[in-house]
Amino acid sequence: MRTLNAGLAGAKSRIKVARTGISAPRSVRQRLAGPASTPPAAALPLNSIIVGDCLDELARLPPNSIDLVFADPPYNLQLEAALSRPDQSLVDAVDDDWDKFASFSDYDDFTRAWLDAVRKIMKPDATIFVIGSYHNIFRVGSILQDQGFWILNDIVWRKANPMPNFRGRRFTNAHETLIWAAKGVGAKTYRFNYELLKAGNEDCQVRSDWLFPICTGAERLKDASGRKIHPTQKPEALLARIMLAASNPGDLVLDPFFGSGTTGAVAKRLGRNFIGVEREPSYASAAQARIAKIEMLPHEAIATVPSKRSEPRIAFASLVEAGLIQPGETLVDEKRRHAVIVRADGAVSLGAIAGSIHKIGALAQGLPACNGWTFWQFFRDGKYEPIDALRAKARASLREAAE
Amino acid sequence: MRTLNAGLAGAKSRIKVARTGISAPRSVRQRLAGPASTPPAAALPLNSIIVGDCLDELARLPPNSIDLVFADPPYNLQLEAALSRPDQSLVDAVDDDWDKFASFSDYDDFTRAWLDAVRKIMKPDATIFVIGSYHNIFRVGSILQDQGFWILNDIVWRKANPMPNFRGRRFTNAHETLIWAAKGVGAKTYRFNYELLKAGNEDCQVRSDWLFPICTGAERLKDASGRKIHPTQKPEALLARIMLAASNPGDLVLDPFFGSGTTGAVAKRLGRNFIGVEREPSYASAAQARIAKIEMLPHEAIATVPSKRSEPRIAFASLVEAGLIQPGETLVDEKRRHAVIVRADGAVSLGAIAGSIHKIGALAQGLPACNGWTFWQFFRDGKYEPIDALRAKARASLREAAE
DNA sequence: CGCAGACTTGAATCCTCGA
């Protein structure tokens, strides 16, 4: 492993890393420690850039430690000749050595290797985002599937301001593709902050096509002479959408191709921990300086929206026990077509048949399933109301009791 | 090969096909015949649906005969359980036998086989569009690349009205992906009607993300009881964009997974010839009836926009010979910074240096290249005009002479 | 200082004919 060229604090540990000075609040740190089977968070070089080859460095990280992976691997562009604009100015192409592969087969080998290494250190409920273009994304997608990852979505980043097609020989290449995948088919508990995204999208669920401008202006890292430091710096808005969607504050985000450090910058701002691996010391150094300047947003700004799924479960029986509803009361549906009697054991009776609020609701309608909480209504103070209102009351007193 | 169930005319030939009664005008038919090395168009079952297995049937078609391929192969959807909406109604999912594959490896074998068969019958300058979702498109893309196809674009069909994600566990799956590929790296002469597309897009080049509604309403084929005939009928607008972009009237379009026949319907309307292969007689029969009702648009509506590249080349010397411009006249650029003298041989002189209008234009500006036709202007009747106006005059008299 | 217009730039598999 190489070390960074300059200006790195905290480089005394065996693994030499760049500490960027962010520290998660104690409460969220504990979440990171996770179950006893995963190594304690202290063993991880949190919020650091590891300068070195991604395969070597990933292998040194403890298994089952990463919550979210964002990977922006080389695209394997195959450019033959220089391209000039209609005004004869030259396009500054990506012709760096790190994007050169001898063949598709070489690229596939490389992809298999880093995906395998990443998979080992992902927690069972972690997910991964990989970004690419048509040059490489089909290779990446196939290999993800072959390795047992379970694709959740492919996502299209529509560029608001793409480079046009100067020769008029193709459609404007105006998007890049992200693949979002869980560690395996069985991983059903992955994080997806559905309500949070929906709340920020005019109460409409977020689609698989995202519109963002490319990274320009003040956000784009430049050297003293005004040249861009990294040819493919990603916009922070893209990474923010990803982290808000698929991680919580305090989670650990890995970026095996750290580059200019957009992942680290956004992670710090959103109160996530990160680990970045970057081969080029000059990129790592620029990223380190960039991240040092970032400040974490106030906790209120990054708090998660509690999802319905994460609310404590309440049994209808407990409402009866708590006296919120009395045995013998009648429940009806909104259209007053069906009526049931509440039993002392928390079941309801439809004629001679008894069962849960859900089962009986389904039976009454002849449907395979029914949400009894929203289907059944009770009568109080001259009006009908869904029994879900009683559940909300029960939850409120639970919260009070916890304080 | 099986034959269609019912109502098919023209089924007397050895290859039993459904003739749909469209006939290209003679002038465009001749284009189809192509060079002597390719079989005459008469040998092809033009504008027919071949009922049978696509691998068997494609192998019987003559090599180098297809201009454009549109393929909508099985998506290999991996649906585990029935999906119901929040109101408990059941989503009518794709669970047909033709979409069942035992493994990715089986799907890959199938994909390699049909792509190989299709590639053999494509003309050297033909292109192919394949549509898919994240379940299969990465397999298809990798195999296209492995077989030597040259990807020109990946294109995103953004659905204006996608099915929402009912469970709130993923992003709304709001797009499908198309891959557009040429037969090989060397195939530089593929058709792409850049000017036509641009003209229909507010004079702005068309991007790789396309917005279309999914196929609903009157366009959606339904049986007597109102059930949709095919689960994945594609919208005609999508096929129209594809054919307008990558084929000319009279071209031959192949669809190896014909389904409900959208490709045939649009081909007929736009004056293209088609061949469809479909395994299910019921789909083929519905498609045949559908296409029979379509009428071809008037020729004016489907005429190609002539591109500048396809105009006959005119040498500047021929303008001098024709007396459109006199030796000794002075040409200047728009900003009057440079001036050259026209020579009798059709070259121009900048001081002591002589050369073509392009070379001298480039030299004057210190640029690697220059379009002399638009750069240089001549003086006539009190005003300056680009010499391109003289070329237009020469072309006009050429056209007159040809009539 | 504001505004208008000129100039710059971005993950790009980006021409075609004839000798």
Next chain:
DNA sequence: TTCGAGGATTCAAGTCTGC
């Protein structure tokens, strides 16, 4: 097949310059 030359081709943002 290779080579040389004709000549066709760009959109949205951002920055810079001059008035």
